[in-house]
Amino acid sequence: MSGTFLGMPTLPVFGHGNLNATEPFPTAARSELANPQLRANLGHATHTIRDKRLRVVAELPDWEELRDAGSAIKENVMANLPALLEQFEANFTARGGVIHWARDAGEANAIVTDLIRATGETEVVKVKSMATQEIGLNEHLEEQGIAAFETDLAELIVQLDHDKPSHILVPAIHKNRSQVREIFLREMPVVDPELTDEPAKLAEAARKHLRAKFLSAKVAVSGANFGLADSGTLAVVESEGNGRMCLTLPETLITVMGIEKLLPSWADLEVFMQLLPRSSTGERMNPYTSVWTGVTPGDGPQNVHLVLLDNGRSAALADEMGRSALHCIRCSACMNVCPVYERTGGHAYGSTYPGPIGAILSPLLTGIKSEENNSLPYASSLCGACYDACPVKINIPEILVHLRAEDVDSKRSATKVPTQMDLMMKGASWAFSSGRNLGLLEKGLPLGKLAAGKKRKITKLPGIVAGWTQSRDIPAPPSQSFRQWWAKEHQEANHDGGTSTNPAATKGDA
Amino acid sequence: MRIALFATCIVDAMYPRTAQATVAILERLGHTVVFPAGQACCGQMHVNSGYFKEALPVVANHVRAFDTEDYDVAVAPSGSCVASVKHQHGMVAKRCGEDALAARAAVVGAKTYELSQLLVDVLGVTDAAAQLGSHFPHTVTYHPSCHGMRLLKLGDRQLDLLKTVGGIEVRELPEADQCCGFGGTFSMKNADVSTAMLEDKTANICGTGASLCSGGDASCLMHIGGGLSRQGSAVGTLHFAEILAATLENPAHIAGDVQLAGRK
Numbered sequence: 001m002s003g004t005f006l007g008m009p010t011l012p013v014f015g016h017g018n019l020n021a022t023e024p025f026p027t028a029a030r031s032e033l034a035n036p037q038l039r040a041n042l043g044h045a046t047h048t049i050r051d052k053r054l055r056v057v058a059e060l061p062d063w064e065e066l067r068d069a070g071s072a073i074k075e076n077v078m079a080n081l082p083a084l085l086e087q088f089e090a091n092f093t094a095r096g097g098v099i100h101w102a103r104d105a106g107e108a109n110a111i112v113t114d115l116i117r118a119t120g121e122t123e124v125v126k127v128k129s130m131a132t133q134e135i136g137l138n139e140h141l142e143e144q145g146i147a148a149f150e151t152d153l154a155e156l157i158v159q160l161d162h163d164k165p166s167h168i169l170v171p172a173i174h175k176n177r178s179q180v181r182e183i184f185l186r187e188m189p190v191v192d193p194e195l196t197d198e199p200a201k202l203a204e205a206a207r208k209h210l211r212a213k214f215l216s217a218k219v220a221v222s223g224a225n226f227g228l229a230d231s232g233t234l235a236v237v238e239s240e241g242n243g244r245m246c247l248t249l250p251e252t253l254i255t256v257m258g259i260e261k262l263l264p265s266w267a268d269l270e271v272f273m274q275l276l277p278r279s280s281t282g283e284r285m286n287p288y289t290s291v292w293t294g295v296t297p298g299d300g301p302q303n304v305h306l307v308l309l310d311n312g313r314s315a316a317l318a319d320e321m322g323r324s325a326l327h328c329i330r331c332s333a334c335m336n337v338c339p340v341y342e343r344t345g346g347h348a349y350g351s352t353y354p355g356p357i358g359a360i361l362s363p364l365l366t367g368i369k370s371e372e373n374n375s376l377p378y379a380s381s382l383c384g385a386c387y388d389a390c391p392v393k394i395n396i397p398e399i400l401v402h403l404r405a406e407d408v409d410s411k412r413s414a415t416k417v418p419t420q421m422d423l424m425m426k427g428a429s430w431a432f433s434s435g436r437n438l439g440l441l442e443k444g445l446p447l448g449k450l451a452a453g454k455k456r457k458i459t460k461l462p463g464i465v466a467g468w469t470q471s472r473d474i475p476a477p478p479s480q481s482f483r484q485w486w487a488k489e490h491q492e493a494n495h496d497g498g499t500s501t502n503p504a505a506t507k508g509d510a
Numbered sequence: 511m512r513i514a515l516f517a518t519c520i521v522d523a524m525y526p527r528t529a530q531a532t533v534a535i536l537e538r539l540g541h542t543v544v545f546p547a548g549q550a551c552c553g554q555m556h557v558n559s560g561y562f563k564e565a566l567p568v569v570a571n572h573v574r575a576f577d578t579e580d581y582d583v584a585v586a587p588s589g590s591c592v593a594s595v596k597h598q599h600g601m602v603a604k605r606c607g608e609d610a611l612a613a614r615a616a617v618v619g620a621k622t623y624e625l626s627q628l629l630v631d632v633l634g635v636t637d638a639a640a641q642l643g644s645h646f647p648h649t650v651t652y653h654p655s656c657h658g659m660r661l662l663k664l665g666d667r668q669l670d671l672l673k674t675v676g677g678i679e680v681r682e683l684p685e686a687d688q689c690c691g692f693g694g695t696f697s698m699k700n701a702d703v704s705t706a707m708l709e710d711k712t713a714n715i716c717g718t719g720a721s722l723c724s725g726g727d728a729s730c731l732m733h734i735g736g737g738l739s740r741q742g743s744a745v746g747t748l749h750f751a752e753i754l755a756a757t758l759e760n761p762a763h764i765a766g767d768v769q770l771a772g773r774k
Contacts, residue, residue, distance in 0.1 A: 026700050026702065029702055339688055339689045339691070340703050377560075378699050381707070382558055382656075383656040387660070388660055408559075425561040428555065429556060431551075432553065435575065436548075438523070457739055464698050467699065467704075471740055472739075481522050490545075
């Protein structure tokens, strides 16, 4: 092989960076479940946001129509993504911005590093951004000798604690305020030793810590919630105003945005500015919405860059069943209502994207064959709460099932030793594919009853079914199945169909 | 009306009384019940576990059993199995390249109702005591299963029917809309998370002081009942069809400790 670039890369290009679990979900979940403080913090926080969301959503009589509109706009974007991206590039460039295209995390990190180096700076301030978390930008910059300071309060807490975010909107949701106080006292270079865990005092400490950075920073790095194709405009939606400081004060602004974040036009923002705040923080309106279009001479950053990031998005787009995962606007409503997330927290999912959306988005971006992520689609009871809450109606349960099928199919081969699950499914497929087969099997019910014994319950089973009996009994089976009872009650009917002409068939005795 | 009963595999094999109760209710209303003998299972365990190839013969069997039988509507005492028949069968058939089967599945799906849907929307039952003679002098709480609630949008149909049963006291279940943690093979693959969800559900159930928890899905009730049994609780589970079928003359089988299921 020569080292010469020979043209198109191998397709599809899957995503890299902080998108992988480091251990299978059930293993990671087990250790998180063992942390009662985490359970308490998460339970409290998710329930609070959940209730707030329900209240503000109920205020809108056209909420369902808004969800339909959001879903339709995103579907349109995905169907026309190449053209919209070119339109966006032309408009962004015409307004004085510079576009950079990044196929994956490595390319994006290298582009951002070069742009920062060109300014001669070694420190940057950051606006909260999922895309830069996804590509592991902070870690990369640190290796290159560049310090990146998170300015979002919760991101700051996580960064000071050398921890990982566990929620896309509330990265420090796993910490309570007394834990935050301890982190500030331990990690802030200048801090009042009398600091209490009052939220206002904690915010004040963070403000003082950050103010110096805002005033001295020459370079800021941000993500973006929306890019508007018809004008080349970018938008960041936030609560604290720290993002606004980063977006307006420094000389150089570098934004990293996934290619799926485009909207066709300014008018489409109307829909999303109603959907996003209500779904994410449970507010009617977010406090700060910053919108910029290229460079305005004498006002704000004069060097404006945008890195358009693929990192597996094209691969996800190619998946007909899974592509609507790209409609996600990162509101986090799905994780706030998810009974699994509520108990395990975000770290159990490994990836930057936790919760229900992460369980589909991460494997779609990395490919389901990525061994680290093939347990994620199973991290759901398919209760459907996420689908109901999603402001752009992503059918997460359906995509989870689709990805499970992809996982199972990717492991099929003639030579493979079947797993217990494979064997169970094969056996059940035989039993359930005819009434006669199931009827034959049911002749064994008295045996099950016998096995259950005097206690009339089964309390321990081997193999994969042991997962059930670790916390649940199985009742003793009945002595005859419904099918057997019916046949006896309707002797006169033929064995293929059977009609009930017996009005006394109400004895209810099995 | 001629009504085809889809008993569902779990009710057929483990909870025959739920199907018997369904037959009793429908016959009491003057309808004819038929039981297509070829039926077995809806296949959602296979589908939800990603085994579409193994699900296909199960789906095909269900469609065959129900499109060769003569009936007006089909009914199942399960929200989850009806949701599978309505929403998954076509998808699985299409994905396996069986378009003709998908079309037949759509016809069967459109004629299939969950029991409370059939009772309320089609048969006009709004007062169980008056119209069915239902009598059940016990304190009951009620868990709405996820698929009935979210995929079929059953709303309060089951609960409202329970509230009209003679002699019953229905206690509201806190956090009722939270999943019990069953989720089919999820309960085995992610047993720890499933157990954590179940513990919160059973704590809420026990907190109501009810003597049993009712619902519309035998699988979820087996999960909840299995947890209560393991915890040594005296609280049991009972499908709402059995409560509706119970009368003064023919009370439901809940002697003494309310059994998990299937006991005489």
